[in-house]
Amino acid sequence: MDEYPPCFLSGLCFLVSLMVKIQEREFNNILIIKPSAAGDIICALPILAGLRRRYPGARISWMVAKHLQDLLMGHPMIDEVIPFDRKRFGYLGLSWVVTRRFLKFLKSLRSAKYDLVVDLQGLFRSGFFSWASGAKVRIGPGEKREMGWIFYTHRMPARDRNTHIVDRIGAVGELLKIDFSEPEFPIYIHEDARRRVGELLAEQNVEADEFVAIAPGGTWSSKRWAVENFAELAGKIVTELGRRVVLIGGRGEMKLADVIVEKNAGKGVVNFTGLTTLPELLAVIEKAGAVVCNDSGPMHMAAAMGKCVTAIIGPTNAKRTGPYRKEEGVVKTGLACSPCYKKICSKVEKEGTAACLAAVDVEEVFENLRRQMGEK
Structure with a gap:
């Protein structure tokens, strides 16, 4: 280790300590951000199952596109489904009514007092929502897409480009000490x-x-x-x-x-x-x-x-x-x-x-x- 400068070693130790800290934490109020598409929501279900298994007493919410909310409504592992109306908020800044509703939406995210946000979308908008929630721990994909990563406190370890999306987002398990090697897909059908x-x-x-x-x-x-x-x-x-x-x-x-x-x-x-x-x-x-x-x-x-x-x-x-x-x-x-x-x-x-x-x-x-x- 002598060939590495002290600043490198201290930085490495700091990153390891951060990972250990969140692995040991017991989160009580969790938000999953995965608005769309339908198939991507299905692929994200193993994350829901893993979080519920790791934090059985936690309150888990899921932010989803309004037109897809029925995929998750009534799910026994989800305490609250938060519909996001992307079409309506597309008029943000052009309509005072829409802008006011958007600010109210942000306020509701903040007031929920999440202590962990897992953003599985990895885009600028979803990253912004993770930050706007005020959660102290915000995890997102390691890929640098649309600058979404600037809003995260922790980034999932990167995976090979040919890795399936289920396994790519399953990398969050390394940060939270959850085993996703055999993903469970808890599809709920009314x-x-x-x-x-x-x-x-x-x-x-x-x-x-x-x-x-x-x-x-x-x-x-x-x-x-x-x-x-x-x-x-x-x-x-x-x-x-x-x-x-x-x-x-x-x-x-x-x-x-x-x-x-x-x-x-x-x-x-x-x-x-x-x-x-x-x-x-x-x-x-x-x-x-x-x-x-x-x-x-x-x-x-x-x-x-x-x-x-x-x-x-x-x-x-x-x-x-x-x-x-x-x-x-x-x-x-x-x-x-x-x-x-x-x-x-x-x-x-x-x-x-x-x-x-x-x-x-x-x-x-x-x-x-x-x-x-x-x-x-």
């Missing part, structure tokens, strides 16, 4: 949602565990496999596997679902797209025998529930954001341009299928699904 989905399936004479759910949507156009391919796949599932197909997704995917239904008229394809709430979407996936999807929220939901998942991955990195610990369910091509992380593929027209997804054929996806379901 009994009312289960009942409603049971009724929907019964109306269509669809039996639980005997159908394949198809989610044709995706937040980026570059993430969406061609709808005509999904339509052909649905037909093969019905005719060759003898399974019913249930289409799932939000209102934004209704047009895609209509195309699939139209091309499979009378062939055992049921359309629930746009008919279910978020809790009901979880309930449909829970009852499915398998799920076929793009890189999307339903993919993470299905993987977290341990379902058979066939995920068609194009512009994103399956190692980082694919179905967690279900590499066998990933279908992708080896195009050199993938992953590119572009929301619109520059090689095709605006709404065209990305080149990396266009190279994935229906038979390849079907065989992956058949293999995972153990069908011959």
Whole structure:
């Protein structure tokens, strides 16, 4: 150790002492910040489970985007769900009413007197909220994105770029002495949602565990496999596997679902797209025998529930954001341009299928699904 200057050694000792101090602390009022997206919230559930396990008597709150709050409402591990209306606060500074409500929101964060904030979003806005809370300990991702890190007192240890997001944010365990080596996904599904989905399936004479759910949507156009391919796949599932197909997704995917239904008229394809709430979407996936999807929220939901998942991955990195610990369910091509992380593929027209997804054929996806379901 003689070759290191005294200032380096003293600095190192100080950092180690800080880590030891928070490992030994018993936090009583914890705020998790993870507003979106749906799949990312699912991937963050192991952090909730770990914090509840480590601090069983603590009050735990979760800040989430208003349109996604139903994913967490009523969760037995969460004491308070704090909805954040990003759209409304987008008028901050332009509207006195909105500005006043935003200041009131900040005041409510401050008055809650959190002693620990864990920011899993890692952006400037979420980092700012962690600071605005007044918590003495504020932990965030180690990656330097949007300067969010300037608001943290502690940063999670960095991980390799190809590390899955579940394991990357699980690095918070090193700071708090929580073991995340075997992540637990405590998905909560309301009994009312289960009942409603049971009724929907019964109306269509669809039996639980005997159908394949198809989610044709995706937040980026570059993430969406061609709808005509999904339509052909649905037909093969019905005719060759003898399974019913249930289409799932939000209102934004209704047009895609209509195309699939139209091309499979009378062939055992049921359309629930746009008919279910978020809790009901979880309930449909829970009852499915398998799920076929793009890189999307339903993919993470299905993987977290341990379902058979066939995920068609194009512009994103399956190692980082694919179905967690279900590499066998990933279908992708080896195009050199993938992953590119572009929301619109520059090689095709605006709404065209990305080149990396266009190279994935229906038979390849079907065989992956058949293999995972153990069908011959």
